[in-house]
Amino acid sequence: MEKVVIKKSPYNVKKARIIDIKQLTEKEKLFRVILEDNSWLDYEPGQFIMVSLMGIGEIPISICSSPLNRDYFEICVRAVGKVTESMHRLNVGEIIGIRGPYGKGFPIRMIEAHDLLIIAGGLGLAPLRSLILYAIDNRRDFGEIHILFGCKTPEELLFSDEIEEWGRRLDLHFACTVDRADPDWKGNIGLITSLIPGVDIDPIRTYAAVVGPPIMYKFVIKELLAKGLPVDQILLSFERHMKCGMGKCGRCQIQNLYCCKDGPVFTFKEIMDMAEAL
Amino acid sequence: MKTEQYRIIEKSSFNDFINSLIASQKVIGPVYKGFNNYTFEEIKSAQEMSLNYIPTIIPPKKYFMPQKETILEFDTKETLHVEPVSEYEELILFGVHTCDIAGLRCLNVVLSDEPKDISYLIRKRYITIIGLECNAYCDEYASCSFVGAHVPTTGYDLMFTDLGDYFIVHIHSSKGMDIVKQANIFKPADNYDFEALKALREKKDRIFNNEVPTERRYLPDLIDRSWNASVWKELEQKCLGCGNCTSVCPTCYCFDIKEDVDFTLKAGQRYRVWFSCQLDPFAKVAGGIDFRRERSARQRHRFYRKFRYHIDRYGMFFCTGCGRCSRTCMAKINLKEVLTALIKESETKIWRKWL
Ligand SMILES: Cc1cc2nc3c(=O)[nH]c(=O)nc-3n(C[C@H](O)[C@H](O)[C@H](O)COP(=O)(O)OP(=O)(O)OC[C@H]3O[C@@H](n4cnc5c(N)ncnc54)[C@H](O)[C@@H]3O)c2cc1C
Ligand code: SF4
Ligand code: SF4
Ligand code: FES
Numbered sequence: 001m002e003k004v005v006i007k008k009s010p011y012n013v014k015k016a017r018i019i020d021i022k023q024l025t026e027k028e029k030l031f032r033v034i035l036e037d038n039s040w041l042d043y044e045p046g047q048f049i050m051v052s053l054m055g056i057g058e059i060p061i062s063i064c065s066s067p068l069n070r071d072y073f074e075i076c077v078r079a080v081g082k083v084t085e086s087m088h089r090l091n092v093g094e095i096i097g098i099r100g101p102y103g104k105g106f107p108i109r110m111i112e113a114h115d116l117l118i119i120a121g122g123l124g125l126a127p128l129r130s131l132i133l134y135a136i137d138n139r140r141d142f143g144e145i146h147i148l149f150g151c152k153t154p155e156e157l158l159f160s161d162e163i164e165e166w167g168r169r170l171d172l173h174f175a176c177t178v179d180r181a182d183p184d185w186k187g188n189i190g191l192i193t194s195l196i197p198g199v200d201i202d203p204i205r206t207y208a209a210v211v212g213p214p215i216m217y218k219f220v221i222k223e224l225l226a227k228g229l230p231v232d233q234i235l236l237s238f239e240r241h242m243k244c245g246m247g248k249c250g251r252c253q254i255q256n257l258y259c260c261k262d263g264p265v266f267t268f269k270e271i272m273d274m275a276e277a278l
Numbered sequence: 279m280k281t282e283q284y285r286i287i288e289k290s291s292f293n294d295f296i297n298s299l300i301a302s303q304k305v306i307g308p309v310y311k312g313f314n315n316y317t318f319e320e321i322k323s324a325q326e327m328s329l330n331y332i333p334t335i336i337p338p339k340k341y342f343m344p345q346k347e348t349i350l351e352f353d354t355k356e357t358l359h360v361e362p363v364s365e366y367e368e369l370i371l372f373g374v375h376t377c378d379i380a381g382l383r384c385l386n387v388v389l390s391d392e393p394k395d396i397s398y399l400i401r402k403r404y405i406t407i408i409g410l411e412c413n414a415y416c417d418e419y420a421s422c423s424f425v426g427a428h429v430p431t432t433g434y435d436l437m438f439t440d441l442g443d444y445f446i447v448h449i450h451s452s453k454g455m456d457i458v459k460q461a462n463i464f465k466p467a468d469n470y471d472f473e474a475l476k477a478l479r480e481k482k483d484r485i486f487n488n489e490v491p492t493e494r495r496y497l498p499d500l501i502d503r504s505w506n507a508s509v510w511k512e513l514e515q516k517c518l519g520c521g522n523c524t525s526v527c528p529t530c531y532c533f534d535i536k537e538d539v540d541f542t543l544k545a546g547q548r549y550r551v552w553f554s555c556q557l558d559p560f561a562k563v564a565g566g567i568d569f570r571r572e573r574s575a576r577q578r579h580r581f582y583r584k585f586r587y588h589i590d591r592y593g594m595f596f597c598t599g600c601g602r603c604s605r606t607c608m609a610k611i612n613l614k615e616v617l618t619a620l621i622k623e624s625e626t627k628i629w630r631k632w633l
Contacts, residue, residue, distance in 0.1 A: 001367050004400070009362030010393040011349040011535075011548070054352040054360065055539040055546050080564065095358045214567050241563055243535045246393050250532030250555060253579075254569070256587035275505060276569050 010246060013052050013097030019072060021092055024158050028078045028123070029088055030064075034071070036095065041073050045130035046105030046209075046237055046265045050245045051075065052097030053090075057083040060242040060260070063101065064126040066133035076126040076158065102245040103264050106131050106235055111207045114233075115143035117199065119220055121150050121192055121212020125158050127237055127264075128211050132166070145172040146199050150192030150212075152179045173199070192216065196223040203228035209265075211237040217278050221268060234268035238277070285447045285464035286471055287438075292445070295461050296324035299370055302460075306341065307372040308334055318371070329373055332416035333600045337378050337528035338371055342385055342401055343552075349397070349535070350548040364397035366404050370457075373410040377420070379434055380427035380598040381528025382407070387592045388531055406453055409437040413478065414485060419601030421614050423486035424494060427598045429479065441474045489599070490617045497595075497617075500624055501586040505578070509619045514574035516609045521554035523603035523611070524580065529596040530554070555579050581616065 020032035035041060043063050052058040065074035079088045090096070116135060120128045135142050147166060151157050157176070166174040175195050177188035188195065192212070208224050210217065217236060224234055240252035240259040247261035255274045257263065271277040287295060299305050300322065307327040308316050316331040318338050344365075353359040386402070389395035411430055422428040430437045435454035438445045446467055449455050458464045492500065524530040534553040539546035553560065556577075561570040570576050584597040597613070604612040
């Protein structure tokens with residue numbers, strides 16, 4: 001058996017250095033990262049990267065910063081298992097491996113010049129933050145912007161500083177809700193679906209971008225259809241187990257689509273007839 | 279048919295030919311292992327090979343996409359050091375049946391699709407494929423003619439067809455031509471040989487008949503209409519979820535990625551290993567949600583993947599009719615029977631619609 005080094009292997013990783021870490025909630029940390037060779041990661045909102053901790057494993061994580069930021073990129077990681085918990089033990093200055101970006105993100109060219117309705121459930125805010133920051137950076141290219149964010153409890157609210165700022169901005173509409181409140185909570189209580197009927201949108205001019213836990217989609221889509229949104233203007237990002245990130249390993253297959261390559265962002269139209277999608 | 283691409287070799291010279299190949303390179307061929315089981319393995323002399331064999335337990339995909347394959351080596355002692363590696367070996371695969379060549383074509387379209395799987399492409403370059411045409415069915419499990427994999431088309435360097443006392447050999451690549459030239463025991467084929475080959479193929483057309491009661495072109499449509507078929511529910515009761523059917527399939531390529539570290543916990547390898555959509559953790563995501571929890575859904579996924587999904591993506595069936603899945607299944611789930619049952623079920627449904 002001969003062995004050769006192939007730098008061009010699709011599984012090769014680039015070295016990336018953590019330059020800042022912020023504890024967002026008990027379970028989530030935000031990592032600010034730069035590539036070791038100082039090159040810049042060219043990505044679109046909604047795309048993901050494969051993050052490696054050598055010896056521990058490799059996982060898909062959405063990029064959550066604005067793609068227009070050329071100084072660094074950010075990922076928000078919830079500690080749920082082997083790799084993510086190990087990531088939470090990393091310090092500033094340490095090196096991780098990354099490959100990507102992968103997948104089809106939000107179709108920015110199509111969304112531009114439309115109104116935008118963003119619906120985030122829990123950690124779903126991470127990939128959507130990239131879109132939100134992009135839209136804010138290019139504010140004049142979008143119409144009305146509505147952001148709805150739902151979480152289980154107030155302690156789980158991600159990016160709380162930013163959310164506060166979004167709430168104060170005059171050029172966007174922001175609403176937030178929790179399933180279970182504590183005595184200090186002054187906002188809405190209830191599922192995210194309860195916020196949708198109240199938003200004032202022109203459905204024909206609006207693109208909705210939805211990311212959240214699997215259970216959320218069916219209910220949110222129902223509300224959006226009731227609002228009159230066309231099926232090809234509802235954008236959904238799906239989560240499936242992923243190993244290769246490039247349409248080979250079969251793990252993320254949803255019928256004849258690969259979530260990693262054909263998605264993770266799909267229009268509702270693309271998947272509405274697929275029994276295994278939702 | 280380009281007549282200058284054909285040669286003949288007498289059976290009396292066959293062993294000399296194989297032994298001359300062995301003298302210059304590693305040769306892999308079908309070897310009998312007892313109890314009607316065969317494997318592809320290295321042979322040291324022509325006599326070790328069984329040319330009259332039914333599909334080997336594991337198809338030759340194991341040489342193109344090894345069951346376990348290192349993709350990265352790393353070392354984190356001082357700073358992170360990562361080296362993507364690829365392992366390959368120069369090989370001649372001798373005696374590959376047309377169904378297995380069709381299987382390799384399936385791997386090929388997937389792994390050379392962007393982004394290209396470079397390790398696979400390197401390995402492929404170093405492997406010479408010498409085919410061996412079947413003149414009769416291997417056994418009752420085969421359905422190669424249904425998917426059109428029973429006659430040679432492409433995907434080999436040389437193809438041997440048994441014409442009685444001799445083989446007629448089709449040269450399909452310059453690599454194949456080099457082997458023929460080097461061996462210096464092949465003779466040009468003449469009209470008599472081409473007539474014999476034609477007669478054999480005509481005879482095959484009569485023996486190899488649609489093993490499933492429909493035509494190939496109707497199958498994708500049929501499968502499309504079978505999402506809710508009761509056949510899947512019946513498989514739910516039978517299937518053990520062992521994943522044997524997918525490990526032996528020449529067109530299955532799904533894998534997992536894992537890693538090992540050495541005793542210093544600082545260095546190790548990341549590798550990929552075959553995995554199966556029939557196994558439990560395959561389609562699980564956060565919160566224990568499993569998009570294919572039921573074995574019926576997993577079996578349906580397997581059949582859709584063979585006969586429907588990859589038609590859209592790659593324009594071909596991902597079943598070569600080799601029969602391995604049926605031969606190996608402990609629950610006696612039989613691919614031809616499942617397809618036949620789907621056809622029956624769909625027929626009754628269509629009838630009902632028209633009545
Ligand atoms: C496209 C995509 C984008 C993602 N973006 C983010 C992100 O921005 N931030 C973030 O924190 N997480 C994200 N995830 C989820 C993240 O990949 C998983 O949490 C991670 O793989 C868990 O790895 P682990 O080794 O820590 O957990 P493991 O030890 O492997 O498993 C722990 C638990 O997590 C579940 N799990 C494992 N892998 C996945 C997976 N791929 N999807 C869902 N559940 C899984 C397991 O079923 C198990 O219950 C994303 C997933 C996908 C597919
Ligand atoms: S080999 Fe048979 S029992 Fe095992 S998973 Fe396949 S169909 Fe099920
Ligand atoms: S599905 Fe069965 S018959 Fe078809 S190629 Fe795979 S193992 Fe062979
Ligand atoms: S992650 Fe491997 S196919 Fe999508």
